[in-house]
Every structure is written in structure tokens, then in C-alpha cells.
Amino acid sequence: MLITLAHHRHQHCEPMDNRLMAARQTAIDLVAADVTPLAPLLPIVIPAYYPHPTALPQALITNDNTQDPFGGHTPILWQDYPFQLVPQSFAVDADGKPVTVDALWADPNASCWSMINGVRLFNDQGEPSQYLLGTMQRLRKAQQASEHTRLLVDLLRDAKALHLREITHRHETLSVYKVTTEGLADRLEALDEKNAALAMMLADRLEASQEGLVFSKPNLA
Secondary structure: OEOOHHHHOOOEEOOOOHHHHHHOOOEEEOOHHHHHHHOOOOOEEEEOOOOOOOOOOEEEOOOOOOOOOOOOOOOHHHOOOOEEEEEEEEEEOOOOOEEEEEEEEEOOOOOOEEOOOOEEOEOOOOOEOHHHHHHHHHHHHHHHHHHHHHHHHHHHHHOOOEEEEEEEEOOEEEEEEEEOOOOHHHHHHHHOOOOHHHHHHHHHHHHHHOOOOOOEOOOOO
16 A cells, blocks of 8 residues: 555554564565675575566575574565555656656555554654654665665676576476676676675675575576
């Protein structure tokens, strides 16, 4: 649901365990800052989506590890659940002309909603509460982190570090990219000196996290 003053003026949000909510998924999107703490704990792949946009890395969660598979770390894109930004949403300005905005959306089925308990989304003057303002600021930073992570993944693709493969996860066949780092550093430097070190660090962590996965080559016939 889109968050609006007209519909949510008196809405409250109670605390909830976002990390537990994330752990109940089969796979969750990560940004680059998540990969270092999570790579020793979970396999992390890059989904092979066609065509673009570039997919974010995803941590794979198994059935036998759904309490705290993240070792106390809450993945950045889940820190402000049930809220998220919907980028480039269409709206209409005061003159009736179309504009694009990043809209604030929230999961209507989340367990946090209340009309009495918790923190308010808007104050008595109809302005966003400090809680909602803080949430929106963190969501903007998370959006920027996602964009930078996609840039790094694109760089890894251009540097020939990503190889199309298939894996089985929870009885489902997934098309993903296997990461290899042999000779990668020089290729990254040649492509993008500014981001080469960060991309190399990301590739190292991803490759290490994938050691236990069983990859197969896709049947492209």
C-alpha cells in the first residue's frame, strides 16, 4: 500500500523482528555491505535475470537455518521492513502534468500495524513523524547502496567474472552466475580504476560463499 496522509494519518507501527522476517524467505536481496558479514554464513549468488536490470546478489536460505542465518546481522534492505521506496512512480503535479517520484510503499499484511499502539506515521499537524522521516532517510541510503551494488555487479560482468550456471535450491532450479576471480584484478583495473578495488572485494566474498554450491552448465539448446 502507498503511504498517504489521507489514509494513514492515525496509523501506528509497532516494533517487529525484521531479521526473523527476512530469515523466513527462501532468498533475499543484498547490497555490497551485506556480503562481507554474510559470505561466511550463507551461499550468495547473482540471479541471471534477462534482460536487465542487473540483479542484486541474493543470499540463499535453507530450510534448516531459518531462525538467525545472518549471525545477528539484519540485511540492509530488510532493516526498515515493512517500508520500501518504489522508484520512478508516476504522479500528477498541480498543473495536471505527469511527474515521477520515489513513492513510499508498505506491506499491508505486515504484523506491525495498529491504530493505538506503537509509533505514529504522522503527527497531529499532519506532518511525517520523526520515525517516518528517519525511515525515509534510511530507505534513500539503501536505494543508493542498491544502485552502487548493481554498478559493481555490472563491472564484474564486463570483466568476465560471471559465468552462467544452474543450481537447485529448495527443489527449484535457478539460473545464476558463478563468480571466478582468476586474473580478475587486472581486468577490473583496466575497466574502472575507481571501482576496481570494491568490485574485487565483492567478487572475492561471493566466490568464497559459493564454494559449497553444486553448479551445472545450463542447457541452452
